[in-house]
Amino acid sequence: MKFELPQLIDSFGRIHNNLRISVTDRCNIRCVYCMPEKVEFLPREQLLSYEEIVRFVRVAVPLGIDKIRLTGGEPLLRKDVDVLVRKLVEIEGIVDVGLTTNGMLLAPVAQRLWDSGLRRINVSLDTLDPDRFLRLSRRTGLEPTIEGILAAKAAGFNPVKINAVIIRGFNEEDVAPLGRFAREHGLEMRFIEYMPLDAGHLWEREKVVFAAEVLETLAREVGPLAPAPNQDPRAPAVDYDYLDGKGRVGMIASVSRPFCMSCNRIRLTSDGKLRNCLFALDETDVRGLLRSNAPDAEIARALVESVAAKWEGHEINTARFIQPERAMHSIGG
Numbered sequence: 001m002k003f004e005l006p007q008l009i010d011s012f013g014r015i016h017n018n019l020r021i022s023v024t025d026r027c028n029i030r031c032v033y034c035m036p037e038k039v040e041f042l043p044r045e046q047l048l049s050y051e052e053i054v055r056f057v058r059v060a061v062p063l064g065i066d067k068i069r070l071t072g073g074e075p076l077l078r079k080d081v082d083v084l085v086r087k088l089v090e091i092e093g094i095v096d097v098g099l100t101t102n103g104m105l106l107a108p109v110a111q112r113l114w115d116s117g118l119r120r121i122n123v124s125l126d127t128l129d130p131d132r133f134l135r136l137s138r139r140t141g142l143e144p145t146i147e148g149i150l151a152a153k154a155a156g157f158n159p160v161k162i163n164a165v166i167i168r169g170f171n172e173e174d175v176a177p178l179g180r181f182a183r184e185h186g187l188e189m190r191f192i193e194y195m196p197l198d199a200g201h202l203w204e205r206e207k208v209v210f211a212a213e214v215l216e217t218l219a220r221e222v223g224p225l226a227p228a229p230n231q232d233p234r235a236p237a238v239d240y241d242y243l244d245g246k247g248r249v250g251m252i253a254s255v256s257r258p259f260c261m262s263c264n265r266i267r268l269t270s271d272g273k274l275r276n277c278l279f280a281l282d283e284t285d286v287r288g289l290l291r292s293n294a295p296d297a298e299i300a301r302a303l304v305e306s307v308a309a310k311w312e313g314h315e316i317n318t319a320r321f322i323q324p325e326r327a328m329h330s331i332g333g
Contacts, residue, residue: 007064008303010276010310014263018067018234019060021053022270022331023081027073029102029137031126033165033194037138048272050084052290054091056268059299061093069098069120073270076105082116089117096120100163104141106148114155122161122190123149127174128181136170149187159188161250166209167194175214176221183222183247190237190250211253215240218249225249234264266307269331274303276310278331 008016026041027034048056057068068088075081081099088097098120099113106123113121125145127133133142152160164171164178175191182189191214194207219225228239228248236259237250253259267275272287284306289299 008060008266008307010307012261012310012312014261014310015064016264016266016307017064018069018265019057019065020069020071020265020267021057022071022073022268023047023053023075023078023084024073025270026077027102028077028104029074029139029141031124031137031165032135032170033167042271046271046287048268048270048287048290050087052272052287053084053268054087055290056286056299057088057091057094059296060303061091063300063303066093067096067098068094069100071100074102074105075099076101076109082109082112082118085113085116085118098122100124101148102137102141103145103148103152105144107144107151110148110151110155110157114152114157119157120161121152121157122163123152124163124165125149125178126164126166127171128177129171129174132171132174136167150185153185153187159186159248161188161190163190163192165192165194166214168207168209170207172209172213172217175209175217179218179222179249182249183242186247188248188250190252192252193255195254205255208255210256211238211251212256214251215249234262260312266303267331274306275331276306280311282309 010016024047030037057065070081070084072078078084085097085099088094097118099118100122101124103123103125123145126136128142130140130142134140149160149162162178162182164174166172166175179189181187191211193211194209215225223242223244223246225240225242228241231239236254237252238257240249240251242248263277265278267278268286269275269283272285272290273283274286275283284302286299286302289302
């Protein structure tokens with residue numbers, strides 16, 4: 001299938017090859033930076049089916065999409081997500097399929113996900129302290145999360161990447177313990193600056209723990225670090241290696257060092273809305289096109305036009321920043 005349409009290039013020359021697909025807006029925890037305690041989830045019929053997702057990906061591949069990441073909500077709440085993984089892996093042109101999870105449901109399905117062809121997995125873990133875990137996620141579940149991480153490593157995932165959002169006043173004391181935990185178990189730790197992702201709250205910039213602070217803590221309490229060689233300039237994380245060779249740490253500094261000008265990502269929400277930025281204020285209705293049996297060329301054109309209209313960046317650090325109406329759980333990471 002070939003379209004006489006340009007690649008997914010915006011007006012700033014950024015080429016997009018990375019598609020993040022949310023398979024559900026539902027989640028089994030309520031992280032304070034991601035979603036409110038009380039939320040009304042979408043009815044099942046509004047979610048894209050696996051067949052609809054696969055069709056959209058098949059349309060996107062000739063335009064340059066070759067990397068997929070499945071997200072939620074919590075993607076493992078969607079039944080048989082390994083079946084979707086297998087279907088995506090089988091699409092010619094897709095070179096990489098990953099998944100981001102909170103890990104609580106991972107242990108029983110880690111091997112099945114690996115066997116389906118999944119090769120990259122990120123697990124969110126913001127603290128190793130049960131009380132802070134409860135305070136942050138407003139649910140219990142630290143032990144099954146750790147079990148899920150270790151099960152993923154045993155299944156063959158290497159590295160298993162651990163994502164931690166560090167929030168001042170909540171969990172900055174977890175930086176060093178998380179760093180040591182990752183080194184002990186051969187995991188790759190990634191620290192993420194707190195961002196305005198919960199539409200129900202105003203942006204609280206004073207809660208940001210900057211990447212430079214995290215690096216300083218790790219160097220002081222865990223081990224000295226140096227920038228890793230041969231980094232992907234389009235990756236959201238800047239990687240650092242421990243000088244003793246025992247591990248790698250990634251810093252996602254969305255606030256202090258925005259990487260908008262190297263962004264190569266677009267997002268498809270669980271209800272079939274295409275977003276050209278995590279903080280986009282406009283969406284393209286892909287579900288409507290899919291369910292009206294629009295031809296592939298029309299869907300492709302909508303995708304090209306969405307990317308072409310992408311703005312320069314999210315402007316979190318300016319007075320012009322406008323917080324999206326959607327919370328993170330209904331967008332997908």
